[in-house]
Amino acid sequence: METPEISPEEKIRRDALFQREFVPHMDTLYNFGFHLTYNEVDAQDLVQETLLKAYRFIHSYQEGTNAKAWLFRILKNAFINEYRKRARQPDPIDYEEVVHYQDREDASYSGYVDLRQEIFQGLMGDEVTIALNHLPVDFRTVVLLCDIEGFTYEEIASIMDVPIGTVRSRLHRARNMLKEELKTYAASQGFKENR
Amino acid sequence: MSNAMTSHDCNKVVLKMYLALDGELSTTEMQEFLFELDRCSCCFRSFEQEKAFRTFLVNKIERRCMPENALQKLRDTLGMPNIARI
Ligand SMILES: [Zn+2]
Numbered sequence: 001m002e003t004p005e006i007s008p009e010e011k012i013r014r015d016a017l018f019q020r021e022f023v024p025h026m027d028t029l030y031n032f033g034f035h036l037t038y039n040e041v042d043a044q045d046l047v048q049e050t051l052l053k054a055y056r057f058i059h060s061y062q063e064g065t066n067a068k069a070w071l072f073r074i075l076k077n078a079f080i081n082e083y084r085k086r087a088r089q090p091d092p093i094d095y096e097e098v099v100h101y102q103d104r105e106d107a108s109y110s111g112y113v114d115l116r117q118e119i120f121q122g123l124m125g126d127e128v129t130i131a132l133n134h135l136p137v138d139f140r141t142v143v144l145l146c147d148i149e150g151f152t153y154e155e156i157a158s159i160m161d162v163p164i165g166t167v168r169s170r171l172h173r174a175r176n177m178l179k180e181e182l183k184t185y186a187a188s189q190g191f192k193e194n195r
Numbered sequence: 196m197s198n199a200m201t202s203h204d205c206n207k208v209v210l211k212m213y214l215a216l217d218g219e220l221s222t223t224e225m226q227e228f229l230f231e232l233d234r235c236s237c238c239f240r241s242f243e244q245e246k247a248f249r250t251f252l253v254n255k256i257e258r259r260c261m262p263e264n265a266l267q268k269l270r271d272t273l274g275m276p277n278i279a280r281i
Contacts, residue, residue, distance in 0.1 A: 052272065128256055
């Protein structure tokens with residue numbers, strides 16, 4: 001890749017910084033990309049693009065910046081751009097469209113979906129992956145960022161460019177959707193709710 | 196389910212429950228939340244269930260690592276043969 005003229009010492013410094021600050025997040029980035037696309041090649045491309053971009057802008061990187069959140073943000077944006085390009089005709093998933101259908105915080109908090117342990121403990125990992133896959137991508141994203149990656153609401157808000165209230169309501173909604181779907185799987189396997 | 200000072204509202208507690216499990220409550224808010232759980236077995240039950248659901252989710256969601264060939268491609272593109280998984 002083309003880099004503006006830099007001294008060998010500077011190159012060594014940047015490479016070391018890259019290895020130290022960005023490479024440790026490579027696998028989690030890949031996992032995130034995989035769950036966004038459910039395609040290994042697409043996920044690999046997203047990670048390549050993300051890390052190349054991070055390297056290109058490494059001169060602006062300040063130590064102590066939240067590298068992980070920054071990288072996730074780059075990857076998420078790369079994903080959106082890619083899908084915009086592909087989504088000429090009927091959108092398989094329209095990342096933006098999903099946003100409108102709920103965002104009023106108060107309204108989205110209605111209801112606690114009760115999923116009893118007996119129900120979900122009979123489920124395998126596959127069903128969870130499928131259920132997650134079925135969520136609209138915005139909703140899947142918040143679950144991945146919060147539950148799998150452990151980002152705070154504030155970090156998720158800056159990764160996704162939405163207010164914290166939206167993060168909160170989307171998370172709530174997403175988890176309820178997951179529970180509903182898992183309940184349906186359990187029911188199809190003949191699990192009876194007794195009580 | 197109430198004392199003279201404050202009343203217990205299950206809906207409000209459930210709302211706090213999500214924040215508690217996501218680590219979004221301050222220490223004081225967390226103490227208040229735990230106090231409410233002691234006052235209501237319904238809320239306590241919801242909390243236990245939600246906690247178990249989160250654990251279940253985290254354990255079951257498939258995790259993948261970047262394949263070696265993709266990592267090699269990254270090394271080649273960046274001209275950094277020493278990039279190593281940590
Ligand atoms: Zn209660």
